[in-house]
Amino acid sequence: MNTIEKFNEHVMGTYGRYPLVMERGEGRCAFGEDGKEYIDFGSGIGTNSLGYCDEDWVDAVCRQARAVQHTSNYYYTKIQADFAAKLAEVTGYDKMFFGNSGAEANECAIKIARKYSFDKYGKDAERYNIITLKNSFHGRTLATLSATGQDVFHNYFFPFLGGFINAEANNIDDLRNKIDDRVCAVMLEFVQGEGGVNPLKKDFVEELFRICAEKDILVIADEVQTGSGRTGTFLTSEQYGVKPNITTLAKGVAGGVPVGVCLADEKCSGVLAAGHHGSTFGGNPLACAGGLAVVSKVSTKEFLEDVRQKGEYFRKKLAEIPEVEGVDGLGLMLGIRFKSKKASEVCGRCLESGLLVLTAKEKLRLLPPLNITYDEIDRGLDILGRVLE
Ligand SMILES: Cc1ncc(COP(=O)(O)O)c(C=O)c1O
Incomplete structure (x- = not known):
């Protein structure tokens, strides 16, 4: 029995889950059981603020676990x-x-x-x-x-x-x-x-x-x-x-x-x-x-300024994608409106292509880790751009 079958045998079906078994994460990337890499623009619905396994965060939790x-x-x-x-x-x-x-x-x-x-x-x-x-x-x-x-x-x-x-x-x-x-x-x-x-x-x-x-x-x-x-x-x-x-x-x-x-x-x-x-x-x-x-x-001034700038960068890059009609939200909480594509379908296709995104009603929602790098933003948006072609 594979993980998904085992999971579904015992866990209530309260979520419509995608067929990804997440095994580990590193920085702003998740890795499936099969070793496939995913750039994470969802951060567990806005939760992994520092991405996966930030060293200071891991140290703090482990130190406390030992105390x-x-x-x-x-x-x-x-x-x-x-x-x-x-x-x-x-x-x-x-x-x-x-x-x-x-x-x-x-x-x-x-x-x-x-x-x-x-x-x-x-x-x-x-x-x-x-x-x-x-x-x-x-x-x-x-x-x-x-x-x-x-x-x-x-x-x-x-x-x-x-x-x-x-x-x-x-x-x-x-x-x-x-x-x-x-x-x-x-x-x-x-x-x-x-x-x-x-x-x-x-x-x-x-x-x-x-x-x-x-x-x-x-x-x-x-x-x-x-x-x-x-x-x-x-x-x-x-x-x-x-x-x-x-x-x-x-x-x-x-x-x-x-x-x-x-x-x-x-x-x-x-x-x-x-x-x-x-x-x-x-x-x-x-x-x-x-x-x-x-x-x-x-909470530092520099970190928050960086979040605002990355939010602007996302908006600028998203505006260059012809299928994007507009972007709503603030900072790194972004809702993308499409001209004709359905957000739920785009979300599924992004997953197949190695990008984790979310939806919110009819919009594609991005809640990337707050410490995402510009290189990771570019790589993720390249995938999104290709999916939207
Ligand atoms: C604005 C808002 N309030 C409350 C909740 C519920 O939070 P939780 O799932 O941690 O109970 C959510 C979750 O999506 C939320 O977005």
Whole structure:
């Protein structure tokens, strides 16, 4: 029995997988079981920020594995303290909760938002509704699926969690009409990732923040995909000139070990106290060691400037491909629109040709490792160009 047959015999079929068995990785390239090389423009859906097996990252995780690999959250670890302090330094948020995934980070954000209003306005105020945007994606748990503003995710698993209202992205009137005194938070992605790499408009975001501040409604930024340097600033909120009350991170923040982070500002960082929330693995020492290694590298001014420049380089080169109609996104989060080709077919053909890419709705999505080299970009885009001929 080969690996794929064995895998399918025992693992639930919850993903439509491509026929690639990944055996190892090196730099920005993955290698299949058959030895075939793939340039990686997907980084495990924006997760392997430093590519495969970055030496400092590997050293940090291995060093921690030899010291203490796990302890319950009834005790303290230095590595969790160090990771939290680094995140606080680079994000400007003093307090955070560690979980293991984007969905978990968002669950925490939802709980903080609801309890903030519960504590301040009382149970009878029923101030628990959260406005999320149409076409958003916030995760696969029942709460985060309920928050996700796409009908296609609201199937089978009834009843979904109540208390989520969808407003149209970039339509401030729709948002205004949906806000009432039972709304405790608005949740958004600055660039909708799974929804098709759609950046929010700056004036919409500014007005949204103004309205929310005026009405004591918390703003939750889901930066699970856009955060951790992906768009060329450590947080994408920096480019919009706003500071959400809550920001969530996951994916790229720890370079391939599971970490979800819920960052809260001074307004709501005291909402959760002992017993209100928890996670056995949250803040796991191995995960924090990986996270500290990533954040220490990707948060420097030079590194982020480099991400922005590489993003521009991608756009310039992509514009030279005749089949490319346009490119959306920010930094190294790119959504390519084609004139006539179907992104899903292009994705499959790229794989056959040795290039890993992603799709997001009708677009081809690129989330390359943040430390990709110009030579690797050229080699990957050569493959894409040939596939699109
Ligand atoms: C914006 C956003 N939020 C949340 C999630 C869920 O993250 P996870 O799969 O780590 O639970 C994702 C995953 O794609 C995401 O893109």
